[in-house]
Amino acid sequence: MTAEFQVADLGLASFGRKEIQLAEHEMPGLMTVRAEYGPSQPLKGARITGSLHMTVQTAVLIETLTALGAQVRWASCNIFSTQDHAAAAVAVGPDGTPDDPRGIPVFAWKGETLEEYWQCTDKALTWPGGDGPNMLLDDGGDATLLVHKGAEYEKAGGVPSPSADDPEELVIILDRLRNSLADHPGKWTRAAESIKGVTEETTTGVHRLYEMAKEGSLLFPAINVNDSVTKSKFDNKYGCRHSLIDGINRGTDVLIGGKVAVVCGYGDVGKGCAESLRGQGARVIVTEIDPICALQAAMDGYQVATLEDVVETADIFVTATGNRDIITATQMSRMKHQAIVGNIGHFDNEIDMAGLAKWPGVHRTNIKPQVDEFAFPDGHGVIILSEGRLLNLGNATGHPSFVMSNSFTNQVIAQVELFTKTEEYPIGVYTLPKHLDEKVARLHLDALGVRLTQLTKSQADYIGVPLEGPYKPEHYRY
Amino acid sequence: MSGLLPRFTGESPFEGLRVAACLHVTPETAVLVRLLRAGGASVALAASNPLSTQDDIAAALAATEGIEVFARAGIDRSGYYRHIAQALGDGVDLVVDDGGDLVNTLHTSAAALLPGVRGGCESTTTGVIRLRRMAADGALAFPMIAANDTPAKRMMDNVCGTGQSVLDGILRATNTLLAGKTVVVAGFGACGAGIAERALGLGAQVIITEVDPVRALDASLRGFRVLPMAAAAPVGDVFISATGSADVIGAAHFDLIRDGAILANAGHFDVEINVKALAELAVDVRHDVRPHVDAYELTDGRRLLLLAEGRVVNLVAAEGHPPEVMDLAFGIVALSLAWLAGNVSKLAADVHPVPADIDAEAATLVLAATGTRIDTLTPAQRDYLASWRQGS
Numbered sequence: 033m034t035a036e037f038q039v040a041d042l043g044l045a046s047f048g049r050k051e052i053q054l055a056e057h058e059m060p061g062l063m064t065v066r067a068e069y070g071p072s073q074p075l076k077g078a079r080i081t082g083s084l085h086m087t088v089q090t091a092v093l094i095e096t097l098t099a100l101g102a103q104v105r106w107a108s109c110n111i112f113s114t115q116d117h118a119a120a121a122v123a124v125g126p127d128g129t130p131d132d133p134r135g136i137p138v139f140a141w142k143g144e145t146l147e148e149y150w151q152c153t154d155k156a157l158t159w160p161g162g163d164g165p166n167m168l169l170d171d172g173g174d175a176t177l178l179v180h181k182g183a184e185y186e187k188a189g190g191v192p193s194p195s196a197d198d199p200e201e202l203v204i205i206l207d208r209l210r211n212s213l214a215d216h217p218g219k220w221t222r223a224a225e226s227i228k229g230v231t232e233e234t235t236t237g238v239h240r241l242y243e244m245a246k247e248g249s250l251l252f253p254a255i256n257v258n259d260s261v262t263k264s265k266f267d268n269k270y271g272c273r274h275s276l277i278d279g280i281n282r283g284t285d286v287l288i289g290g291k292v293a294v295v296c297g298y299g300d301v302g303k304g305c306a307e308s309l310r311g312q313g314a315r316v317i318v319t320e321i322d323p324i325c326a327l328q329a330a331m332d333g334y335q336v337a338t339l340e341d342v343v344e345t346a347d348i349f350v351t352a353t354g355n356r357d358i359i360t361a362t363q364m365s366r367m368k369h370q371a372i373v374g375n376i377g378h379f380d381n382e383i384d385m386a387g388l389a390k391w392p393g394v395h396r397t398n399i400k401p402q403v404d405e406f407a408f409p410d411g412h413g414v415i416i417l418s419e420g421r422l423l424n425l426g427n428a429t430g431h432p433s434f435v436m437s438n439s440f441t442n443q444v445i446a447q448v449e450l451f452t453k454t455e456e457y458p459i460g461v462y463t464l465p466k467h468l469d470e471k472v473a474r475l476h477l478d479a480l481g482v483r484l485t486q487l488t489k490s491q492a493d494y495i496g497v498p499l500e501g502p503y504k505p506e507h508y509r510y
Numbered sequence: 511m512s513g514l515l516p517r518f519t520g521e522s523p524f525e526g527l528r529v530a531a532c533l534h535v536t537p538e539t540a541v542l543v544r545l546l547r548a549g550g551a552s553v554a555l556a557a558s559n560p561l562s563t564q565d566d567i568a569a570a571l572a573a574t575e576g577i578e579v580f581a582r583a584g585i586d587r588s589g590y591y592r593h594i595a596q597a598l599g600d601g602v603d604l605v606v607d608d609g610g611d612l613v614n615t616l617h618t619s620a621a622a623l624l625p626g627v628r629g630g631c632e633s634t635t636t637g638v639i640r641l642r643r644m645a646a647d648g649a650l651a652f653p654m655i656a657a658n659d660t661p662a663k664r665m666m667d668n669v670c671g672t673g674q675s676v677l678d679g680i681l682r683a684t685n686t687l688l689a690g691k692t693v694v695v696a697g698f699g700a701c702g703a704g705i706a707e708r709a710l711g712l713g714a715q716v717i718i719t720e721v722d723p724v725r726a727l728d729a730s731l732r733g734f735r736v737l738p739m740a741a742a743a744p745v746g747d748v749f750i751s752a753t754g755s756a757d758v759i760g761a762a763h764f765d766l767i768r769d770g771a772i773l774a775n776a777g778h779f780d781v782e783i784n785v786k787a788l789a790e791l792a793v794d795v796r797h798d799v800r801p802h803v804d805a806y807e808l809t810d811g812r813r814l815l816l817l818a819e820g821r822v823v824n825l826v827a828a829e830g831h832p833p834e835v836m837d838l839a840f841g842i843v844a845l846s847l848a849w850l851a852g853n854v855s856k857l858a859a860d861v862h863p864v865p866a867d868i869d870a871e872a873a874t875l876v877l878a879a880t881g882t883r884i885d886t887l888t889p890a891q892r893d894y895l896a897s898w899r900q901g902s
Contacts, residue, residue, distance in 0.1 A: 289731040313733040330690040333713045335735075 036160075037123040038152065040116035040141040042130040048121025051088045052095075058433035059089065061441030061475040062096045069100050074448045076101030081156045081165035083175035084233060085113035085425055086140035089436035091122045094136060096444055102167075107156035108140035109171040111149045112402060112418055113425035116142050143401075146204050153178055154208060157223065164223025167451055168230035169443060172378050173237030176230050180244065180251060182209050182220025199386075229253040229450035229457060231443055235268075235299075235354050236378040241461045253457040255446040257439065260464050261510050262472040267439040268300035271431030273308040275424035276350065276376055283403045283417045283427035284372055289313030292346040296339065297353035298325040301376060305350050306334060317342050343367060350423075351375040351382035361387030364406070364414050374417035376424050383420040402426045434476070441472045466502035511545050511841050513875040523848035524551035527603040532556045532594055532612035533633070534825055535563040535581045538836035540571050542606075545844050547576050551604070556597035557581035558608040560590045561818070562825040591615065598623055604847055605630030607654075609778050610637035617649060628854045629653040631843045632861075635668075635699075635754055636778035641861045653857035655846045660869040663839050664700045666876075671835030673704025675824035676750060676776040677712065683802045683817045683827040684772055686748070689713030694746035696739060697753035698722075698729040701776055705750055706734055717742045719758075739763055748772045750823075751782035761787040769812040774823040785820040802827040834876075841872040 056063055080097055084090055086108040097104050106122065108114040125135030139152035153174055157165060170176050185191045191210040194203045212219060229252050232238050238258045244250040257263055280288065293314040295306045306316045306329070318334045320326035326336050343363045351358045354377050361384045364373060375382045388394065393409035402423075407413035418426025430436075445468050450457060477484060492499045504510075518524075529551040533539045543553050555571065555578065557563045563583040572579040580593035594615050601623045607613050607630060616624060629652045632638050638658050644650040657663070680686070693714040695706045706716045706729070719739045720726035726736050739759065743749075743766035751758045754777050761784060767773075775782045789795065794807040802823075805813045818826035830836070845868045850857070877884060887895070894900060 287731075289733065290727070310733055313731050315730075315733050315735050327690070330715075331713050333689065333710055333715050335715050 036137045037133065037135070038139045038141070038155070039119040039123050040114075042120050042124060042133065044117035045120040045124035045130050045133075048088065048091070048115070048117035048119070049124075049126070051117065052091045052121055055088045055092050055433040058479075059092050059437035059440070060479040061437040061472055062092050062444065064475045065441055065444050066096050066099045069444075069448065073101035074452050078102040078167050078447070078451050079159055079163065079165045080104045080167040080169055080447065081159075081175055082106045082169040083109045083153055083156060084169060084171035085110055085430060086119045086122070086138060087113065087115045087425075087430055087436075088118040089431070089433050089440065091118045092433070093436075093440040093443060094122055094138075095126065096440070097169075097447065098136065100444070100448070102447070104136045105156045105159065105165070106136060106138040106140065107152040107175075108144070108149075109153075109174055110421060110425060111144040111146065112142060112421055113430065114140040114142045114144075115429065146201050150178070150204055150208050154212070158219075162219075162222075164219070164226045166226045166228050167447060168227055169233075169447060170230050170237055171233035173232060173240040176232070176237070176254075177240065178205070178209075179220055179223050179227065180249065181205065182212060183224040183251060184249070185209055186213060186218060186221045224251040227252045228454045229255065231255045231257050231446040231450065233263075233439065233443065234258050234378055235264075238461070239354070245459075245461050250459055250461070253450065253454075253459050254461045255450055255457075256461050256463050257442045257446050260442045260469045260472065262438045262469050262476075263442050264300050265510060266435055267431060269304040271304070271435035271439075272301045272352070272376055272424060273304035273311075274435065275428050275431050276305045277308045277312060278429070279376075279417065279423040279425075279427035280348065280372065280374065281428075283374070283423065284415060286347075286372065288348070291315070291348055292317065292342070293348040293350065294319065294337075294339065294342055294346045296349070296351045296358050296382070297355075297377070298322075298329040298334075299352065299354070302352040303328075303332075305352050305376060306332075309348070309350075310334075314348065317346065339363060346371065348372045349374070351377055353377055353382055356381040357384060358382040360384050361391050364388055365391065365408050367414050369412040370405070370415055372415045372417065373420075374423035374427075375420050376422050378422060380419065380421040383416070385416070385420040388416070434479075438472060438476060441475060442469070445472065466504065466506060470501045470503065511541050511837055511844065513878060514545060514841060514844055515548055518545055518549035518844070518848070521848075522550035523851055524549040524604070527551050527628075527851065528599075528601070529553045529604045529606060529847070530556070530597045530599075530602040530612060531606035532558045532597065533606060533608045534558055534830060535568045535571075535579070536825075536830050536836070537564070537567055538831070538833050538840060540567050541837075542840040542844060543571060543577055544574065545840075546606075546847070547574070549844075549848065552576045554578040554597040554599060554602070555581065556593040556612065557585075557590070558611060559821065559825060560585050560587065561821055562830070591619075595620060601626040603628050604851060606633065606843055606847065607631070607637050608633045610640035613637070613641065613644075613654065617644065617651065624651045627652045629655070629850050629857065631655045631657040631846050631850070633657050633839060633843055634778055635659065638861065639754065645860050650859050650861070652859050653850065653854065653862055654860075655850055655862050655864055657839070657843045657846050657864055660842055660864045660872075662869050662873040662876075663842055666835050667831060667839045668700030669704035669707075671704075671831030671839075672701040672752070672776055672824060673708045675828050675831050676701075676705050676752070676774070677708050678829075679802075679823040679825075679827035680748065680750070680772065680774050680817065683774075683800060683823070684815065685800075686772065688748070691715070691747040692717060692745050693748045693750065694719065694739075694742040696749070696751040696758045696782070697755075697777075698725040698734075699752065699754070702752040703729070703732075705752055705776060707732075709748075709750075710734075714748070717746065721753075721755075740766065743767050746771060748774070749783075750774050750776055752776040753782055754778065756781040757784045757787075758782045760784040761791060764788055764791055764808065764814065767812070767814055770815065772815045772817065773820070774817040775820050776823060778822060780820040783816065783820040785816065788814065788816065837879075838872055838876050841875060842868060845872060 128134030293309040318329040395407045402418045405413045417423040563581040580596040638656045693709040718729040718734045743763040792806040796805040
């Protein structure tokens, strides 16, 4: 049905399809949702633009959304995270062939330039016939940002000029919007009006949404999928526990046992990272700014230090903060020779890559894709993974299917909620109600052979919960 | 040991023999002594540590026909050796030792009894080290089996038993929360590794000190920080020595250790923490601020908390190894002793390892007791493993 897509190589589609079929088995939540909701087509009429890492697991999400009746356009939310065979398989679709692609319009390939990245996001947001999407599915908030900035500048009557200090990426966004305002006036305002809501996948995007809601600039309701327990605790902790090590191993193949590894940030992601590094025999040191997380790390048996204390002695550095300027270029210049530096936070501003690139006399050697050595004038160098972008996706294949099944089942349920009960969600940021969170978990138990104990009526009455749940109060922290 | 009881009762491997045992007087020791008795031996038991005797156990055992007990908790040094001499009595056929004090007494003050001794078992590392030195000097007068060190025993006794009970002793004595604390473990042998892993499991940051580069590398690869004691001393909250060596934590370190730090020894003797040096540095010692905790106040006001007077903390402040662990260890001792009784003529006056089939037999009995089922090699698999002709 479609000839509209941009992927690296359609010839990879059959490999992608095989991996998608393997992933489907590991994604019981999504497959059960297909079986349960498929017949009633709750997303019929939905035009969903997705901006989310175009991986094999995302392919299963996309095809679940279409199985529930939605039309979908997709871009990746990171220049390195696309799996080209997954993108090809989604473009070809389960019923098409590379010569006769019948999948969905997907605009994603591994190794986009920043210009290409924003062009892809724009294309995913631009529907045939001049319509905009009526639903967004976002990861990191870039699709939401483009719609909001576009609408804001359309209202203001023009796009501001970037200043000399603005990062390269902002300059690219402003250029793109300037052209859009000239070529398609009113496009973003119309899109914002037609969008019933956005479901946001990750901490960084959720943070942006709450900021916008606070300052009154949010244009449509949002469901914060990130803070579903079955997302944040699973994806952030167990997913990173799996894929961090995978990325470091594939990128460097250094023995982790015996090394000193520094994990910056001890939130859910940092906890997963620290546990996996310890599990491989590394001695893990945690840095934190939050006294509660710092105390947690100490009680879990980790040394808690400042980065300054350990920057010259550690072997592996991982940033997992969601904040900026965590590892400076000056600190990297003081690290041991061939110290490994990587980021697992969403954006590439945790490690000061710009400062490193501008370091006087620094010499960059590409070892292999997503692995670079930056040598300083004195000859010693550091290994940077995925150019400071999230290494679990850049150097490995991101979270495993089972973990993503939890996150993405939340996404699908959130899409159905917002699309079918739009009037129940005035503009604001919401989390999914607990009974849906528990449902997502329940959908994954059978596949693991988990046998759940059933409360008796008298037990349920004793602790004051309904027999069928929810079993915990909203404030419960798990 | 319960699995051995019918066999020993039926076969009477020790019929008419007198066994002198020098062991910690605990319930598990009582079961071993009764097992030897059931095998036909008359048994004399002395304590292998002046502080570790459980008096109720001693009393109960002493009431049994054919068993003599010479042990009392808190006895002084001369009383301790007098008890050993009493256990040796007018002569013994077999010995079971724990630390080497019994065998040492036999070769010194009781040397007149040596000609009657057929051999024995030593159940701890410290004792085996002493035996090997004696054998090297040509001083050892009879064969001894080093029952301290079989693969099965090292796993269950040193790693699991010591690991668990040392932490138990420290927790009972101090009630300190280990999570978030820095625990310094001196020595990364089987005991030290077991202690370190369990401290980590309780949320402590664990630092290892070692003299052996292979063990230090092992500790490092398992994710532990390895430091010299002088570097660990200023950062530790809890110090545990498990080396079998002496003066591991000494005068130079006491100067560096923080106020309120806890010092505990898991090694057999009370020389790993230099208690004498600590006492000399102290301006005040408050005994038993809690049971088994002595506070040594130093000139600058720092107070260091010494547990169990620097003696084996797991036996003094807790109950020693859990019974499952001692069951295996003593099962090996009992089987080794029975094997020795039947093979004395073939064995030189030296230190001998436990035969591998005895270790396997003991492990099999433990597995049976826990209901654990294992696979058996098929004849084809046996052939494959025995052949050098089959390759890729």
